[in-house]
Amino acid sequence: MNWFSAEGYWLSRLVFQRALAVIYLVAFLSAVNQFRALIGERGLTPVPRFVDRVPFRRAPSLFQLHYSDRFFAAVGWLGVLWSAALLVGLADGLPLWAHLTAWAVPWALYLSIVHVGQVWYGFGWETLLCEAGFLAIFLGPSAMPPPLIVLVALWWVLFRLEFGAGLIKLRGDRCWRDLTCLYYHHETQPMPNPLSWWFHHLPRWAHRAEAAANHVTQLVVPFLLFAPQPVRTGAAVVVIVTQGWLVLSGNFAWLNVLTMVVATTAVGGSAWAWLLPVAPPASGLDDPPAWYVAVVVALAAVLAVLSWWPVRNLVSSGQVMNTSFNPLLLVNTYGAFGSVTRTRYEVVLEGTADPVVRPSTVWHEYEFKGKPGDPRRLPRQFAPYHLRLDWLMWFAAISPGYARSWFPALLLKLRDDDPATARLLRHNPFPHLPPAHVRARLYRYRFTSREERRETGAWWHRTLVDDYWSPG
Template sequence: MDWFSAEGYWLGRLVFQRALAVVYLLAFLGAVRQFRALIGERGLTPVPRYVARVPFRSAPSLFQLHYSDRFFAAVAWLGVLWSAGLLLGLADDLPVWANLLAWAVPWALYLSIVQVGQVWYGFGWESLLCEVGFLAIFLGPAPVPPPLLVLVALWWVLFRLEFGAGLIKLRGDRCWRDLTCLYYHHETQPMPNPLSWWFHRLPRWAHRAEAAANHVTQLVVPFLLFGPQPVRTVAAVVVIVTQGWLVLSGNFAWLNALTMVVATTAVGGGLWSALLPVDPPSGPSDPPAWYAGAVIGLAAVLAVLSYWPVRNLVSSRQVMNTSFNPLLLVNTYGAFGSITRLRHEVVIEGTADRVPNADTVWQEYEFRGKPGDVRRRPRQVAPYHLRLDWLMWFAAISPSYAHPWFPQLLAKLRDNDPDLLALLRHNPFPHLPPAHVRARLYRYRFTDRRERRDTGAWWRRTLVGDYRA
């Protein structure tokens, strides 16, 4: 079945599967560590309340059938262990049907988590992992050459991811068109990393070059993914390199890493063979007829579902990061259609004084990733995802993003809730709960080179006023 198989991509499939298993592992590990405080039975937005008002057909999930914190933990830990097994290659030599089942398990588990994750799982990389994870089910085991139709489907994901992001920028903020967005972005992005200060301090011509290169990569290069080799490999390498640049300059969970993972499937076997001295599987076997039929059926379904994201791409009212079906397949993607020029941060403080007055000493809570202490260097967090820290960035943009969870956050801090405090870097009240908690809004700016040298601070901040969600 020469038309069905892409024998030259067997090593690319191997790289893709191993790398996808790593992303799955991080995603499930994040769920294990963070779910109790965010969506657990006593969390900020509890799953039981959500499933009580959202029907199964709208959000299919195991947790629609039953929820308890113990059950959720079991599902998330199963995902961790299953992903580790896939990373070790335990599914590589299984029969086709068993291999498909092995890759279907983490997809079903993670989809179940995302469907009840509410605002904490409302990011584009969540639906991207679900979509890519579903396609990975059909790539097959090592002895069977990867199906060309599934590889094309993965390239179609990469096209929508890059081209959608490029279009939303071109149609959105004017600064993308005049190449000035990166004057602000490295400072105002959701969660700067250790190199963001230096990226922000690059000369303006370099920022303009970054923006221009972004347009080429996202608006031109994606079309080359469907060209012949070696054009396709060149396009994939360009995507990988530019996504690596984004990894160096900021923390975007596993968005950049997963984009690079998908791009590996478009790299030709010759380059992979030069980089990875791995022997090909001996005696590749023909795919079973039922497997070929399943892949053809998958391609037909994806073609139909592509109508909605294509319509969105050509629309002047393009939206970002939207799913058009409950299984989160064939989604639309995009990021930073508008750029914030000013950075604000919500700083939460507590005091032990029963009656606060002008002399009251307020002590700050420190988050793991988001800026707080001006002398604290921004951390490298990605590809791990700190969900509370990301939502705090949105809350600082507008109080509308803080409903309904922010008042509950303050209430749990007043109670010294152990699950919530486990998500923070520093609790100034380790023994007794604070008598009062308040939130204040600050304007944050990166220090310049002289301030950085003289003070050791990475940020300077100015009080805007009290913050009320």
């Protein structure tokens, strides 16, 4: 079936499947390590409270049927182990139906987590993993050629991801049009990494070149994904290189890495041949059975219908970012940084053991793992691992409205010295006895100049703006 099979992408499929298994593994580990404090039975936004008001049809999830922290942990660890099995290729020797099932399991498990994750899982990389994971179900085992239809569907994901992000920038903040957004972005992005200070101090012509290259990559290159080879491979390589640049300059969970992984499916087999010493089975690849062909064709029809909503969004002057149009999170719309903040604010949490707050009261600062705190501390690299509380603290600093559903509960958890919440922090100044009071203060942060860095050893300079939340 020449029209159905894409034998030239056998290695592309192998790379994609193994890399996707790694991302699944990271995603499940992130969920297991953080869920108790965020969405557990005694978390900041508990799952039981959520499922009581949101019906299954809107948020299909295993946890709509039953929830306990022990059950969530079991699901999360099952996802970790299942992803590890897929990573080492244990599914490759299974019959076709079992292989499809093997890839359906982590998709169903992670979809269940995302649907009850609430604000902590409201990011584009969550829906991207669900969409890419769903398509991975139908790619087939290594004994068969990958179906061209599914590969095209993955290229369509990549097109929407890149082109949607490019359009939202062009339509949004003026600084993207005058090529000045990168004057600010490396400093004000949600979670800088160890290289962000150096990226911020690149000359302004380099920042303008970054912005111009972004427009080319996101507004022109995506169309080349549907061109013949070797143009398609060239387009995929451009996407991979530019996403790698973003990996070097910031912490964006697995968004950039997963984008690179999806792009590998557009790289032709000849390009992989000299990189990977892996060959198809010596006996040749099996022909796909008729039932499998029918399933994939039906899938294509469903995806074509579901594409109406994201296409309409792309051409709309009121384009929105990172939105799903169906409860299975298929054929979503994507986008990032339609506007860029010029000034960085940080919410700094402090506690005191003094039972009565006086002007002389000594306050001790809580330190987060990823978000800026101590000005002398170099930002760390965490991506593709996702620190969910740290990311939401960035939004809280922009406006208290973003944190209304969880921030008061966070302060109460710190005041009560909740162990699960404390584990989300890098430093808890009250490891033995809970504080008497907790407060939040708003600071203006900026990267130090090269001269300030040499003189003080600090990566950040911060100035107190005001109280963000004070003890009552």
